[in-house]
Amino acid sequence: MENKKFLHKDSFDYEKYVAMVKQHHKNGDAFSWFDYIYDCVEGDYTKVFWADLEPNPYLVDWLKQELIKKHNKTACVIGCGVGDDAEVLSEYGYKVTAFDISKSAINLCKKRYPNTKVNYLVADLFDYPKEWFESFDVVYECNTIQVLPNQYRKKAKTAMNNLLTKDGYILVSCRSREENTMEDVIPLPLSKSEINEFVTIEKLKEISFEAYDDTQEPPVPHFWGVYQK
Ligand SMILES: C[S@@+](CC[C@H](N)C(=O)[O-])C[C@H]1O[C@@H](n2cnc3c(N)ncnc32)[C@H](O)[C@@H]1O
Secondary structure, eight states: OGGGGGGBGGGOOHHHHHHHHHHHHHTTOSSHHHHHHHHTTTTOGGGBTTOOSSOOHHHHHHHHTOOOOOTTOEEEEESOTTSHHHHHHHHTTOEEEEEESOHHHHHHHHHHOTTOOSEEEEOOTTSOOGGGTTOEEEEEEESSGGGSOHHHHHHHHHHHHHHEEEEEEEEEEEEBOOTTSOTTOSSOOBOHHHHTHHHHTTOOEEEEEEEEEOSSSSOOEEEEEEEEO
């Protein structure tokens, strides 16, 4: 396990991480390395380097508005990682389906939240169960489109839109970049025109959009977008 410590939060090595991701992309393998990241922490979710271990504050602020009043409201979390955002959606009364392509990530969630009401499961955004089609009032994703190589990024938005009920909301949190810059910088942040494809291609309505710098040192530019069907 020693050689995998470069992926642990407390000994993370960005250069080695990038080399690993690029090698997988070069081999035409866009997805298997996610499980590697969760597997190498050997059951300790606090060591997952990209996990904030708290719910996204923009998601919490959106939930506080209580825009969806109906009973039995449903939410789907794409690429749920170690589960903080799925759990807060559940706390706000949503029936939550949270999935990740990584079995090790889902195992970490189940171990971390043994009494959870969230339905955590292994699934692929590009091959999810047909019965999920148009069945969620909220579809949430944080930092998942941005880890996908180019050929999957438009498809990811369509797959998210297909999960949404009529009038449902897509909530997106991601790193951002200026147009025509950082096109191969891992992780691959989204440009405004890219996130805007929820409007220009998926034909959703932009309800709110914010570009902001996070609290890291140095600060990392981000987008938060809310779109409605
Ligand atoms: C950068 S991580 C973000 C995890 C979590 N959302 C967070 O904010 O901490 C991206 C996540 O997307 C998952 N993922 C990547 N491709 C996926 C796919 N095709 N279907 C489902 N999950 C996927 C990865 O396993 C990983 O957990």
